[in-house]
Structure formats: C-alpha cells, structure tokens
Amino acid sequence: MPPVVEARGLTKRFGAFTAVDGIDVEVAPGEAFGFLGPNGAGKTSAMRMIGAVSPVTEGHLQVLGLDPGSQGAELRARLGVVPQEDALDQELTVAENLAIYGRYFDLPRAVIRERIDELLEFVQLAERRAAQVDPLSGGMKRRVVIARALINDPELVLLDEPTTGLDPQARHVLWDRLFRLKQRGITLLLTTHYMDEAEQLCDRLVVMDRGRIVAEGAPSQLIREHATREVVELRFPPDHEADVATILAPTGHRIEVLPDRTLVYADDGDALVREAHDRGLEPTAVLTRRSGLEDVFLRLTGRQLVE
Amino acid sequence: MTTPIALRVLEGHARSYRHTWRGTTIGAVATPVLFLAAMGLGLGQLVDADPEGPMGDVGYLAWLTPGLLAASAMQAGAADGTFPVLGGTRWVKTYHTAVASPVRPRDLHLGNLLWATIRITVIGTVFVVVAALFGAVPLSRGVLALWPAVLTGVAFCAVLSAGVVLLVRDQFLAGLNRFVVVPLFLFSGTFFPVEQLPAAAAAVARALPLWHGVELTRALALGQPPAFAWQLHLGVVVALLVAGIAIGARTFDRRLRP
Numbered sequence: 427m428p429p430v431v432e433a434r435g436l437t438k439r440f441g442a443f444t445a446v447d448g449i450d451v452e453v454a455p456g457e458a459f460g461f462l463g464p465n466g467a468g469k470t471s472a473m474r475m476i477g478a479v480s481p482v483t484e485g486h487l488q489v490l491g492l493d494p495g496s497q498g499a500e501l502r503a504r505l506g507v508v509p510q511e512d513a514l515d516q517e518l519t520v521a522e523n524l525a526i527y528g529r530y531f532d533l534p535r536a537v538i539r540e541r542i543d544e545l546l547e548f549v550q551l552a553e554r555r556a557a558q559v560d561p562l563s564g565g566m567k568r569r570v571v572i573a574r575a576l577i578n579d580p581e582l583v584l585l586d587e588p589t590t591g592l593d594p595q596a597r598h599v600l601w602d603r604l605f606r607l608k609q610r611g612i613t614l615l616l617t618t619h620y621m622d623e624a625e626q627l628c629d630r631l632v633v634m635d636r637g638r639i640v641a642e643g644a645p646s647q648l649i650r651e652h653a654t655r656e657v658v659e660l661r662f663p664p665d666h667e668a669d670v671a672t673i674l675a676p677t678g679h680r681i682e683v684l685p686d687r688t689l690v691y692a693d694d695g696d697a698l699v700r701e702a703h704d705r706g707l708e709p710t711a712v713l714t715r716r717s718g719l720e721d722v723f724l725r726l727t728g729r730q731l732v733e
Numbered sequence: 734m735t736t737p738i739a740l741r742v743l744e745g746h747a748r749s750y751r752h753t754w755r756g757t758t759i760g761a762v763a764t765p766v767l768f769l770a771a772m773g774l775g776l777g778q779l780v781d782a783d784p785e786g787p788m789g790d791v792g793y794l795a796w797l798t799p800g801l802l803a804a805s806a807m808q809a810g811a812a813d814g815t816f817p818v819l820g821g822t823r824w825v826k827t828y829h830t831a832v833a834s835p836v837r838p839r840d841l842h843l844g845n846l847l848w849a850t851i852r853i854t855v856i857g858t859v860f861v862v863v864a865a866l867f868g869a870v871p872l873s874r875g876v877l878a879l880w881p882a883v884l885t886g887v888a889f890c891a892v893l894s895a896g897v898v899l900l901v902r903d904q905f906l907a908g909l910n911r912f913v914v915v916p917l918f919l920f921s922g923t924f925f926p927v928e929q930l931p932a933a934a935a936a937v938a939r940a941l942p943l944w945h946g947v948e949l950t951r952a953l954a955l956g957q958p959p960a961f962a963w964q965l966h967l968g969v970v971v972a973l974l975v976a977g978i979a980i981g982a983r984t985f986d987r988r989l990r991p
Contacts, residue, residue, distance in 0.1 A: 440991065479832055479990055499835040507833040513826040517752045526745040530834035532736050578834070 427455045428491060430582050430613045431476055435485035438471045445471040447637035448485060458604075458614040460624045460631035462719070464727050468637040469617035470510070470586055476615065477584050478502050490581060503531055506580030510587050512567050514574075516560040520551060523559060524574050531578040538577070545573040549603060565596025572603060583607065585616040589623060601626050621719035635727040645719055652725055653717040654679075656695035660688045660702065661711040673705050691717065738836055742844020743851075750852075761812070761856040765805040766863050772924060773797045773869060787926050791955060798869040799878050799954035800923040802860055803947040806853050806886030811914045813849040814893030815906060822898055828989055838985035842898075846891055846978070853886040854879065870954050878954035881970070885946030888970050891977025898981070898988045917943045922951075945969040 431453040438446040446468040453459045461469040474480035475487060478494035478501045487494055492501040514523050521542050528538035546552045549569035559567065568588070575583055588604070589597040604627055608614055618624055624631050625645045633641040633648070641648055660670065670688045671681050679698065680691040692698040695714030702709070750757075777793035780786055788796045821828035821841070832838055861875035870878070893909075900906075920930070921943035927935045938944055945966040952959040959966055 474991075477833055479829075481990065499837065502833060503835045505833070507830070509826070509830060509833070511826050511829075513830040515749060515825065515827060518749055522748055526748055527830070527834065529736075529741045529744050530738075530831060530836045532738075532741060532835070574830075 429453055429488075430455050430457070430490060431459075431615065432488045433472075433476075433485065434487075436472065436475065436482065436487050437484035438468070438475060438480065439483045444637050446475070449632070449634070449637075449639050451632065451639075453613060453615060455613055456608070456611045458608050458616070458627050458629050460628035461615075461617040461634055462619065462621075462624050462631050462723060463617075463634035464619060466636075467634040467727070469634055472634070473584055473586055473615065473617055477505060477507055503578060504581050506575035506578065506583040508571050508575045508583065508585040508588055510590070512571050514559045514567055514570060517558070519556050519558055520546065520562075520570050521555045523570060524577055527574050528577040533578065541577055541579070542573075545576050548576075548606075549573045550599070563596070565592050565599060568592060568596065568600060569603065572600070576607075580612070582613045582615065585614065587617055587619070589618075589620065597623075621723055625719050633723060633726050640726045641722070648722045649717055649719060651722075653721040654691040655693045655717065656691075657715055657717045657721055658690045658692060658695045658698050658702075659711075659713040659715070660690065660707070660709040661686065662688070662707075662709055670707065673707060674702060677701055691721070738840040739843035739847060742831070742836060742841055743847045746844065746848035747851075757852075758856060758859070761805070761809050762859045762863070764808075765801045765860050768801055769794075769798065769864060769867060769869060773867070787929060794867070794869045795955065796951070797924065798864045798875075799882075799951040800921075800947050802857060802864070802875075802878060802954070803882040803885050803950040804918045804921065804923040804943065805860060806857055806882040807889045807943050807946065808886075808914060808918060809853045809856050810849055810886030810888070810890035811893055811910075813845070813852060814890035815897050815909065817845065818894045818897045819900065819903065819906070822988060823900070823903070832989045838989040839982040841989070842891075842894065842978070842981040842985045845894060846887055849890040850883060850887050853883050853890075857882050857886075874954050874956065878950045881946055881949035881953065881967070884974065885943065885950070885970055888942065888946075888974035888977060891974055891981055893977075895977050895981035895984050898984050917941060922947045942969055942973045 429452045431451060433449060433451040435448045435450065436446060437444065437448050449472065461472060463469050471480065475482050475494065476489055478489070478498040482495060489501055490504055494501055515526070518526070524542050524545065525538050528541065542555070543552070546555055549572055551566060551569055551573070554562065554566065559570065562570070585604070589600050592600065601623070604614060614627070616627065628645060630644050631642070631648070632639045641652060643651065662670070671683050674681055674690060677698065682689040690698055699712055699714065773794035777797070780788065780793040828841055831841055857879050861870065861872070861879060864870050865872040865875055920927070920938050921941050922938065927938040927944060930938060948959040948961070949963060949966045949970070951957070952963065
C-alpha cells in the first residue's frame, strides 16, 4: 500500500525563520506516528503542512496520495484534526458543535445525526449530547474535540498535543480511545512533548529539534540506540562539594550533572551504585530506573529551556 | 449536489444564533430606538420650533429616522466585523478549526457577510417597525429605505473584518470604536446635515462612506432626491463592499493559512 504521508525535503520558512528544515517522513497506513520535540521544534508547522492549512515552502509532500497545495479541500475532506486548542463554541451544546462541523463537510443532516450518536458513544459522552460545552471538564471537552475530528469518518487523524493540560485520569481515558482508533485501522499522526504519550501510542516516531529530525525509529529502538538500559539518579546534600563527575569518570559511563541530582547511564544500575560507594561517594538518595524516551529526548535535544 | 461552502458557514451562524438572538437583537435595536426617542421627540421639539431650520418642512423626527437607520446598520455591521472575527481568530479560534475542513478562509469571510446581511436586515426591520409606530416614517417608505442601510452595514462589516482578521492584540478594538465607529455615527449626516459643519469638515464628512449610505437611505425614506446623483452614492457604498470582500479574501487567507 502507498504511504499515507510522504514528505521529502519538506521545508517551511516564515520570512528569514526556518520552522521546518528539510525533513523526510513516511507514514504507512494504519500506523501511529509521532512528532516528538521541544516547543518550537517545528512539529506543529509540519503538521499544518500535512493538514493542508499551511503552504509548503519547499520540498515534496503527498498526503493520502494528494497534493496539499492543489488538492487541499479534497484532502481536508478526508482528514480529522484535533488542534492544540479545543476551539469549541462554548455557548452551543456538544451535539451542535459536532453538527456545525459536520455541515462544513457537506454531510447530509441525517448522516450527521447518526454519526453524532455513534461518536458520542465512542468517546463515552452519550449522556452529554444536549449539554452545553462550557461547564464540561477539560478531559470531556477534549473527547468532544476527538468526536468532532471523526465526524467525516477520516482516514488520517492529526492530533496536535492531544493531552496537554489534562489530569492523569483524563489522559489515560484519551489514550485508550486513541488506541481503539488505531485498532480500527485509522492512521494517527500526533505531536507531543510527553514521552509517556509517545511510548504509549506511537509505533514509530521522529524526534525533532530546531526544524530537523534528529532521530527516528520505534520507541524501544530509540531507547536502545540512544540510552542505556538503566539510569541511576544520585542525590547529594546541598553542601556536597566532591566532584561526582570526576570521581565516577573511570567507570566509563555517561554522566550528567544537574542542579539537583546526578544521572549516570549504566546497563547495570546496581553495580554502578556499589562502585560509587566503593569510590567513597555517599549519596543521600539513590534511584535506579529503566531508561525511557525522556532520556533519549533530553540527550538528543539538550536540556536548555527553549522559550 | 454540493452546498456552496459559504452557505455551510452561514448555516453554522444560524445554528448558533438560536442561543444568542435575544441578547444581540435587543441590544442592536434598543440603542437606536433610545436615540430616536431622545433626539427625535425631545430635541426635535427645539429644532422644529425654528421654521427656517435646515430640515425645512420635513420635521426633525422624520429627518433623523433614516439617518439612525443607516448609522445603526453601520454599527451592527461593525460589531459583526469585529467581535466574532476576533473570537474566530484569537479568543475561541473556531476559524482555525473551520479551515481544517474543506472550508477555505474566503468561504468563512463570505459566509460571515451573508450572515451579517441577514442579521442587519432583521435589526433594521425591527427598527423600521418601531419607528413607524412612533410616526417617524410611513412603514412602506421605511421598508423601502432598508436596502441601502443594509448594504451600508454589510460594506462596513466586510472592510472591518478584512482588517480585524489580522489583529494580534485586542486593544485596537477600543480605539476602533472610539475613533472610527462613533465619529462616523455622529458626523455622517445622521443627527444634523453636514452643511452645518465648517466647510472643510463638511467636505471631509462627504468623503465618508457612511454619509453616502445615509443620503441614499434618507432619499428613499423621505421621497426626496439625495445630495448628489444616486449613482455616485451607491457607487461609493458598493465600492466599499467590493473592496472589503476582495481584501478580506486575501487577509483571511494570510491569517488562517500562514
């Protein structure tokens, strides 16, 4: 089957600023694909080009076999979009928000009514059909937005930071729904800066930094390639003066000194902890954990705060 | 058969209106009616006391009514061209969601204008009926005078939304109302003939598009010829509308499809 998204040298410039700097991306049908990166990495700009709402500056882009530039309306009719902000009309009911959006696709009113029933069932909001949007919780509004994105029965759903700002329960409910979409064979394309989200949902992802792709692969593969099996976090008292990095340097592990703790990337965490004690270090707290995408991410994109 | 996209946008407006029609209609009609009562009935007594006055034998109330009709239509158009547009681009961001569907930015602009046409017609009709009850205008002439007023209102809506869609801050709105909408409302021959102004100011007032809309509306309401040829007055208002549609098609696109 031809890829759902095929981008080569895809570039987006705003004046002198390059938001997306020649990325190559290929997404297969039914895949859940993630754009991971800090704020300003170019994830949203890439998604907006794929969604045919932002013209491509340079490069090749085909989505569902269509050219977003010349066949934009035709393409958008087959996409579902979950934007960063809900953009729900607060004064209207849940059903009315979906109905107005459905009419934008010129769906017959009877079809819209039927789909609203199905979709609200799917996002577990059937009993809120006639409720005003305004008083709903953040997680519920997000589910309404998912339902809205599905009103046209899309083949590809674009989600821009789908769970930002939600509490843990709401995030898990949302992930569960997105996972079911994936099971139905719908291709998902999402941006996120949450590592757990990417690990939960994405079959494959690219890590973006300053408009470029700095790594690509399945979450487990990226962890294998860019991090060790375990990470040891050592904490010392505030007045601790010994140079931990120098003392542990002979162990040969990668060491990162943060203001509040020191991270050591080691395949065998317990062995490293014993060795630290042998070398005379007395940390006040030790945590050995499995490394995750977050470690990959921070390694690849650095720890400086991007404002 | 596919529905023209701007009509789908219009349908969305109509659906939301079910929740908001009371507040928006009452507000848009109450203000001109209050002006009509205070100025037309109260101040009008003083004006009409001078038989040599600039209104001639028409009577101030009858003279004022079409002016208020056109100026209120302009105000309603200005309101539709500002708050909902900022809601769409900045406050709620519904425009960004709309353009992710087959709706294009220019369809949003056109759909909004179609909706403004309906809304201003409704408001204008209620105002004309109330004015007729005041004895300010014969109902038939009032209804006849509706169309240039509505055209004026929609033209202002088009031009303002074309600019407002690009706004990235809200502060501009207060200035727009204070320095554009209110002065237009006051000095476009609404409450007094522009001839009453010093010559230079009168020339400025005649250059204002609202004055041309007021002249057309008043000519139809009173059954008198307008100040200049009606083709000129109509041309100015239509030019404003066409410019608003054309510029808006570009600015909506620039803002919503960066």
